[in-house]
Each structure stands twice: as C-alpha cells, then as structure tokens.
Amino acid sequence: MVDDSTERLNRAFAALADPTRRDLVARLAREDATVGELAEPYDMSLQAVSKHVKVLEEAGLVTRSKDAQRRPVHLDAEVFDLMTKWIERYRREAEERYRRLDALLARMADDEQPTHTDTRDAS
Amino acid sequence: MVDDSTERLNRAFAALADPTRRDLVARLAREDATVGELAEPYDMSLQAVSKHVKVLEEAGLVTRSKDAQRRPVHLDAEVFDLMTKWIERYRREAEERYRRLDALLARMADDEQPTHTDTRDAS
DNA sequence: GGCGTTGTCAACCTGTTGGTTGAGGAAGGT
C-alpha cells in the first residue's frame, strides 16, 4: 500500500501533462459532452480521444453517466483540490523559507553595519 | 508557436507526475540540497536522481547555482503559480456551472410544487 | 601533478504513452 493519494496524484498530474487532455478538461468545465462531440475539433481519430477520456476517467477527473449510447462526460473537480493542496503546501513552505532567509540576510547586513568589527569569541 | 505556457504546463505537470520528483520538490521546499544529498535516501543510482533533477530543471521548477562541484539545487516556486492558476480557473468554472445547474433544478422543482398545475401561457 | 569527490554524459534496456487502423458491441429509429 503506497499511500493511496500518491497514486491519485500520479495519475492526476500525468493526465494534465497532455495538452489535448487539458483542452478536454477546459471544454468540460463549460459543459458536459459526449466523446463524439469532444473529438470533433481535433485532427485525431475518435478512438484516440476515447483513450484520452479514459485516462481522465482513471485519474478521477471525469465521470460518465451510465446512460449508455449517449454517455456524456462530466468533469469532477474534486481531484483538483488534491493537486492544488499539494502544490500550495510546498509553494508556501518554499516562500516561507525564502522569507526567513531574507530576514537572516537582512540581520547579517545589520551586523556588518558597524565599522568597528567585533572580534570577541561568543563562546 | 504553440503558446509558450502550453509547453511549460506540459513539462510542469509531467514533472510532478512522478512520485520521486514530487518527493524531491517536497524536500527542496525545506532546504536547498546537492544532487548527492538528494540521492542518498533513495534506492536508486545517483545518475537516476541526476536525471530527475534535470527534468525538474527543464520544467522550470528548480534552478542550480552555477557554483560548480557543489552546485546546490534550489526550488523555484514560480511555475507553481502557473499550474494552480490553470487548475483553479477550470475548477471554478465547473463549480460555477454546477451551482447554476443546481439553481435551475431548484427552480424546476418549484414549478412542480403547486398541486394545482398552472396551465396559463405566460406570454 | 595526481587524487578523491561530485556530478554529468552516453549507451542500453524495458515498460508506457499516444497515436493509428480494423472490427465489433449496444441502443434507438423505422
């Protein structure tokens, strides 16, 4: 058991790494659509688009009504949360650290300010 | 020209699709590190980690001081913004649409509410 | 200059991805 969210993030990020799939997501954000409708604008076989949709589905980004024949694809935004939370966590950590580094550098600059250098050993 | 940010998003999402690379990012969020330090905890050759770092670098997620020999890897959070903006944009669109759909359904339910069906034409 | 440390480059292997074509399954219309 490799931590379930790890696998979900793997799939989610991989799914969005493809520009065609990002475009599908962008369009599905506006309205549900069938595979046929989704395929129309691309210079690509229907089967290829079907595969892309399958990837999105396995990534949990998209669901399909069991409706059959006309089975519209629907965007499920939940996994997005997982991704943004991951990203934001480390972005904040990095920025926080950067902020602290900045403060440290500022303090060091202050310590250098006095022209008479302090040579005493602090121990 | 395929829109520069498309290519950047391709690389960024692809980079984070790998759990080892996400772990590298997580560690680099806390502190800069050399390739050797980064490689230590993994059951994987140094060369493999070096490749991962290169992928992160080409994705713009990480920079290296030209320092040479001891060339610490440093997390650059800027690309994160691009990703979260992309994700949040479509998540919001989807949620907005969902909200509107909900409202529509609520209205339809209201129209059915009265037991005495109103047959007058509203025109 | 020679040596250890640190990291990259190159070649190679294997599995996966993104596309193709061809065949076929499942529902609805007539």
Add this chain to the structure above:
DNA sequence: ACCTTCCTCAACCAACAGGTTGACAACGCC
C-alpha cells in the same frame, strides 16, 4: 429485423520515460 449512430476493444507501432552501468569531466586538496 435491420440499419445507423456512438463508442470501445484489440493489435500494432514509434517515441519517450525511467532505470541501469561505465566512462569521464570539473573542481578542491595534498
């Protein structure tokens, strides 16, 4: 019952990704 529409499945292919090992480049230290 049959046709059409919509979609998936299967086989195949080229390209890429993630790992390996081996060679070697760049720098700091004696």
